[in-house]
Amino acid sequence: MISVDPPEHERLRGFVSERFQPGTLREYRPRIEELTEELLDDIEGDDRFDFVDSFAVPLPVIVIAELLGIPSDRRDQFKEWSDALVARSTDGTDIDRIRRERRQAQEEMGRYFAELLEERRGGDGDDLITLAATTEELTQKERVGFCMLLLLAGNITTTNLLTNAIWCLEEEGMMDAVRTGEIDCKKVIEEVLRYRSPIQSLDRIALKDVELNGQQIQAGDVVTGWLGAANRDPELFDDPEEFRPERRPNRHIAFGKGVHYCLGAPLARLEADIALEALLDRFETVEADLTDLQPLSGLYGLESLPCYCEK
Template structure:
């Protein structure tokens, strides 16, 4: 499609697809022409999920986008997040202890990777560790309902109103962007967005990383420092991005690569295709853990660049070394793996592995 039909209309989906790197970048950065204000949330998440992302910052254009994002942007800068590194390491060690206590053959995705991101979000929000089961349930297949999640967050917000702490939730509750406090619904939506978007994509990043490192026999070189882990993680993000498409809607008639997209039409910008565009990347179909530079678009571009990108990177750089410090001889326990089924999220629901300790 990049070569033969880089901008095409899909009659079945009622949507335009954009495949080339430069065109995807245009769609993501020109927020005035390609609006975010439509749709019902993150593709790939079931309709009965605990969260509807329609009323969150990712579905808002300026100035409302800036009002909502500005409340928390500072907290998600790398320097501020690094204060949580020790806590994240402890969470990873505890989870690995639990997994290995049951044996050296296990499902990396479900048993190790899946519980950690929700616990990390809980750490940032200040949720007590003995109360985090309700957060973990928001992932696909989780057992907790939207009502349970909303009830718990509402209770937590009330406690923070009465007894503020030095945490991000207290900051959100007492923030006054444009001179007014966030509404209860906006506070809940922020927490829900952090849980859903942050958990799903980071679980997939961790799982895809181990999948690629094991498949390409790279773990020993990463453990020895021959291959830089940070650089290898960036290649995982390019080669196996957790999110394949980003959706927008045309706010006016617009020409993209010689094709006119009418006002009001939906557009899918194929980030995964842009990440393998040979006009931008040498030998793009090869997984190269030492690729540099690596200007992938997995976390987006422009004003909507992923708020949680620094957090996802920090989690991967913190959690994976904990795993690699404890295990060796990682191999696939089976060739059978369950994929994530959905229009946007990409990766594995299961990754059965065998390790030595």
């Protein structure tokens, strides 16, 4: 889906797009709230915890596993696979091991999805695996690829949105104002997406010769679009280097643009809204330690974010 042009693209996306509409996803809200509360229960006893490891990483994995219809007794295995798929070397060492584990996770997961798809063919469940298994639009290989794509595209990106949100709120001293509702949570999420966009750039290959802003681009050239820079364009945003949740309009392109516009954008927004509100509702004090931030490589986010919460 993510790497093909229309009309092929429509065939691969069309069968599922309805399921990711905000209206359809609203039905899942109570279940996502429940899953979020369970994670917060685990955090509650700890004085200090890593927001990334304990909350921002597991939440999107658990939610997508639920939507796909992964049996809950396979959750831990599922998380291990998805961690291996997105693992990176921070200092250039261990690259061979990371690659080997990624390949192994891919193969195991591919086999696991293929089995589940087979079992659910002709079933009437409303999970995404059953939907993919019953659609005539896809080949078996495409069905497996679709399940893997949802994992890859949606997890680490949403993790970074959640982490960057806490980072911004701590930095700006806005935690309490969001808790009391003085600052709207949904607007905070849009401003985090603009100000600290999890995906900073996308590549495209030119199909034909074209001139863009005086630059000659030839068919076959790889062009990198910098979403992060566009989202701080002073011609579009007043004081773009300032974090201002109240800005209106906030026409960022953190979810891309055009036919490949993020399929999971409404889900990411819903998860972030539920997660921030639940966290700030549960704890009277939420403080993040910003003294020694380690940036991720590749995506805009943090390796870890030590937090202290109190009821």
